[in-house]
Amino acid sequence: MKKALAWRWTPWVALALAAVFPFLAATLDAQYLVRVGGVIGLFMLLGLGLNFTLGYAGLFDLGFIAFYAIGAYTTAIAMRAGVPAPAALVLAVMMSLAVRALLGLTILRLRGDYLAVVTMGFGEIARLTINNLDALTNGPKGLQVAPWRPLAFLSADPNIQYYLLILIAVAGGVIASSRIEDSRVGRAWIAIREDEIAARLSGIPVRHYKLLAFTISAAFAGLAGGLFAQWEQFVTPESFVFWESILVVSIVVLGGMGSIAGVLVGALVLVGFPPIMQWKLSADWINYRYLFFGLILVLVTLFRPQGILPSSRREAELTS
Amino acid sequence: MSASKTPPARVLLEVKDLAQHFGGLKAVDQVNLTIHEGEIVSVIGPNGAGKTTFFNVLTGVYPGTRGQILFNGQELRGMAGHDIVAIGVARTFQNIRLFAHMTALENVMVGRHTRTHQFLLGPLLRTAAFKNEEKAVEVMAKELLEFVGLKSLGNELAKNLPYGAQRKLEIARSLASEPKLLILDEPTAGMNPTESQDLVALVRKVRERGVTVLLIEHQMRVVMDISDRVFVFDYGVKIAEGKPREVVANARVIEAYLGKEGAS
C-alpha cells in the first residue's frame, strides 16, 4: 500500500522538479540542459503519440516523423501567412490529424511489417514532397518563422519559455494518455494489440479503433512539430529524415511498449544521451558518440527486452 | 430425422441452407438447423467435419458462401463480427484467445464493450457519467469472475492463469456482453474429468441466467450429460440431429465416427 502511494506521487514530484529546473539551471551551470530538456520533451510528445499506434494498438509505424514534419511546416506556413502563433499550432494539429486519418483509411488494412514498410514509404514521400515543392515550402532552403515568445513574463530566455511550454504539453499528453488508456477505449486498443480476432468477437469494432489510435497519434506529433518550428524559428526538410522515425520507435519499444512512464524514460535516455555526451566527452571521444548510442540500444534491449519500464496493469480492489 | 415434437420455446437461431466454401472445398454445406431459446445444444462430429468453420460463419469470421442465419429473425450474414456481438451472440475459442497481457478482470471488462458507451471525451474529462459507467463495468466484471469461480484471480495477467481458469475466463468475458446465445468451441478440450464436470456445471449455470448455449464438444460423456439436443456434422454437412440418446443410436452417426464396418 505504501509503495502504491509513493508511486502515485512520483509523477507530480517529477513534474514539479522539471518545472523548477530551468530557473536553477544558471546557478547549476547547466543552461545547456534546458535546451536539451526541451528537445527531450519534444520527443516525449512524439513518443506519447506513437504509443497510441504502436504501444496500445500494436500497429507498426516507421514513418511517424512525417506528422512531426507536417505539424512543423503547417505552423511555419500559417505563421508566414499571418496566422497568430497559437492558432497556427491548432492548425498544425488539425492538419496532422486530417492527413493521418486519410492515410489510415487507406493503409490500415495492411498487417504487421507490411504496414511498417508502407508507413516508412509515406515518411519518405512526405519528406521528399516537402523538399521538392519549392513554391510552398521553399524546398531545401527552408522557411523562416517569426519568433513567438508566449511566456516572456516568466523568463527572457526563449529556451526556458519553450522548455516550459513543452513541459506543459508533455504533462497534458501524459494525463490525456493515461486517462484514455484507463478507459473503455484504451482497453479496446490493448485488446486489439493482444488478439485482434478475439477483440472483434468481444464486440470491438476493430477497424474503427485502429483508425482512432492511428489518428490520435498525429495530434501529438503535429503539436510537437509546431512547437519545434516556433522554437527554432526555422524549418528545413533535413530535420525529418527516416532516422528520426526510427528514433521514435526505439523510444517506445526501449521504454516499454504501451507504458507511458516507459516512453518518458525512453525519450530521456535516447534523446538525452547524445547531447550529454557532446557536453561531457572530451574532443578525442566526440566521434564515438553514436557508437556508444548503438551500444546502449543493444545492451538495454538485451538486458531489458520488455523495455526499461514495461507497462503494468492497474490493479483493482478485489475484496469488496 | 428431426425431432417432431412441439417446439419447447421461441426460435432463437434459424440457419437455412448455409454454406462456406473455400475454393473447391465445401467446409460447410447445406446446413439447416434451428435453436430455441433456453436450450443447450451440442455440435459433434469427427475432426474436419466443419464444426468450427460453422461457428466462424455464425460469428462473422467467415462471410459464408450461401444461405441465411436468422437470429431473432435478423440476418447475421454480412454483419461485422462486433455487430453480431452487439445483437447478442458471443463466443469462446477452441485455442484459447485471451488478452494475454491484461488482467483477468480487464479481460472481462473488454467483453463489456458493446454494452458501454463512454468515448474519448468522458475519460478525458473524467465526467461523472464516465466514472459511473466504469464503476458499473468493474462491478459487473467482478460479479462475472465470481460467477465462473475466478474471484480471487482478478488481478492476475491472463497469460499467468492456469489452463482451466483461462477457459472459464473466456466464458466470463463472453458473458460480459450479455449474450442471448453463447457459442463455446470445445470448452472442455484438454481438461481432466473433474475439470470437465466443473465446466458442465458452469454451462448449466449459464443457462440458468437465461442464456442459450451452443457448443462443440468431443467428450461424449459431457455431450450426453449436458445437451438438450445434438447436431452431428460430417464433411461439412449436418447428418443428424436429435436428443443425445437418439443421435448416438443413429447409424449414420456411428458410420461417420467409426467407418462403414462399425456401422454394420
Add this chain to the structure above:
Amino acid sequence: MLVQQLVNGLTLGAIYSLIALGYTLVYGILTMINFAHSEVLMLGAFMALGLAALLPAIFGEGLVGLAGMFVLSMAGAGLINVLIERFAYRPLRHVSRLAPLISAIGVSIILQNGVFIWISTQSLTFPEPVAIGQVEVFGATISSLQVIILAAALLLMAILHFFVEHTKLGKAMRACSDDIQTAGLMGINPNYIIALTFFVGGALGGAAGVLYGMNYGSIKYNLGFLPGAKAFTAAVLGGIGNIRGAVLGGFILGFLEVLASGYIPNGAQWRDVIAFTVLIIVLLVRPSGLLGEKLAEKV
C-alpha cells in the same frame, strides 16, 4: 534509349534483388526485419576492398583473383551475420517481436560508426575488376561491368535456388521457414538452421556489397543504408519471406527507378516518391505482396 534504360534497370535490379534475398531469407525464418543487413552489405564491400589489395599476390590477377575475392568476402559477410544473430538476436528470440528490431538498429549503428571511426571516414576507391570495355547493342552502350554484375547476380540466384530446392540443408531451411516448431520436432536443430540462414543471407548481402563497390567504383561507411532500405522495400513488394518474390521485387524496383528518372519530366527528384507510391498501391491490392502467400489466421 529504351534498350539502354532496360539494361540500366536490369543491373540496378540485380543488386537490389541480391540484397532483398538477404532480408527475405531471414524474415522467412524468424519474421524479423534484419535491420543490420545493410551494414553486412557495407562490410562485405570493405572486406572485398581489403582482399583486393591482398589477393592478387596469391591468386594472380584476373578472374581467379576476382572469384577468390568474391567467395572470401561472401564468407566473411555471412559469418558476421551469423555472429550478429548469435549475440544480438538469439537472446531475444522468444521474448518479444520488436526487441530484436531495436537490437538490430543498435548493431547497425555500431557497425556503421565503427567503420567510420576505425577504418575510414571517407570514400575509398574500389578497384576496377577488369578493364572497362563497352559494347553497342541495339543502340545501347553496355559496359563489361554491367555484364559481370548481371552474370554474378544471376549465378548466385541460381545457386541459391539449387541450394534451397535440391539440397538437404536447403530443404531443412524451407521446413523451418514454414513452421519452425514442427521442424524442431522433426529433428532439425532450429539454431543450426537459423545460423545457416543468416550465413546464406549475409553472404548474398556481402556479394551485393562487392558488386555495389564494383559498379559505383567507391565505397563509404554509410553505403549500406540506402540500398538496404530500398531492397527491403523490394522484398516487401515481392512478398516478404518469399524468395522468388524478393528477386521479382528487386527487379521491379530497379526498373521503376530507371523509368521514373528516365522518362518522367523532372522524374529524378520524384523517383522515390513514385517508387513508394507504387509500393503502397501494390500492397493495397495485394496485401501480402506480389508473390506472398495470404496469411489465413486460424480461429
Add this chain to the structure above:
Amino acid sequence: MTFRKALVVAAVALSAACGPKDTSIKIAVAVPLTGDMGTEGQGLRRAVELAVEEANASGRFPYKLVAAPYDDRADPKEAVNVANLIASDPRVVAVVGHYNSGCAISAAKVYARAPVAMVSPAATNPEVTAQQNSADWAGPRMVFRVVPTDDVQGSYAATFASKKLGKKRMALLHDKTAYGQGLAEQFKKTFLEQGGKIVSEDGISVGDKDFKALLTKIKNDPSKAEGIYFGGLYTEAGLLLKQMRELALKHPFAFISGDGSMTFGLFDVAGDAADGAYLSIVGVPADELASAKKFVEDYKARFPNDERKPFDHFGYEAANIIMAAMERAGGPDRVKVIEELRKTKHQGVLGTTVFDDKGDTTSKIVTMTRAVAKKRAFDSVR
C-alpha cells in the same frame, strides 16, 4: 542486477572518456563529425586544428588556443543543441561553422543571443547572413561567411560555359540541397541571360548512386545537350562522371560543377573518368598564391593519411580570420572579437577577405579549373 552492472560499466567507461579540465581558450568547430556528412566535417575539423596549432606554435597568443570540435550531424536540431552548448561555455571565443545552411541558419539565432561570432566556411544559402536584416533578429550582427554565396560561382560557371566553351544548350542537375540547388539556379539565370538554353533540369538525392537512367535520358534527348552543370558535392559528381564515361558521354560533352566537387575525393570516386571535368573554385588557385600553397603543403604534412575536403581551406581561413580578430581585440572577448571581425581585411589562402555589411565576403574571384586524373590535380583554365 546484471542490468545495474552494465550501467555501472557504462558510467565508468564514460567518465574515463571525459577529459580533464583545462583553461585554454577555445575556437569551436561546429560541423557534422558523424553521420552522412561526417566526411566533410572531419576535414573542416582538421583544417581548423591546423590553423590553431600553427598559431600556438607562432607564440602570437599569451594563452593556449584549442580547436574544440562539436558534432551537429548535419541535423538542425543537433546544431541548435551544439550552439546552446557553445554559447554557455565562456571559454569559446568564436565559432567556425556550420557546414549545412539549415544548421547554420538555426544555430546563428542562438549565437546572436549570446552573442558569439559565427564564421561559416561552407553554408552558402544567402539566408544565413541575410536573416540578420530581419526585424526579428535578436542580437548584434555576428554572422560572417568566408565562402561566397551561390550567385558568384553559379554565374561565373554560366559565363564560362557560354563564352569560353561556346555551349548553347546545357542540362542542369542538382542535389536538391540548399547548396546544390542554389548553384544550379544561379547558373540557369546567368546562362539564360547570355542567350543559352537549359534543355533539362533534374534534382537528385544525396546518397544516390545510380544516375545511368538520368544520364541516358540526357544523352538521348532530342534537344542534344552539350554538357551538364551539376550543383552538388564530389561524391555524386564523381559517380556522374564515372557513369557518363560508361555511357560514352565524352568530350566535347562538358561536365561543369562548383567547389563542392573540387576535391581529391572526386578522383577516389570517379577515377580516370574525372579527367576533363570543369570545376570552379572561389579565390585564387593554390598554386598561384604562396599562402595557399603553404596551406596545401602543411595540411599534407600534418595529416598525411587524410586528403583535403572541398571546404577545408575555407575552414582554415575562417579560423585564421577569427584569430586575427582576437589579436586585434587584444584578448579573447566575444563582443570585441565580433567588432574586430567586421573590420577584417585578411590576406590568406583565399586571397584578400573583406566582409560586407551583411557579413559576406566581398571576394568575387572565381577560377575555373580542369581535373587531371593522372596527376590528381586541378589545373586552372584561362
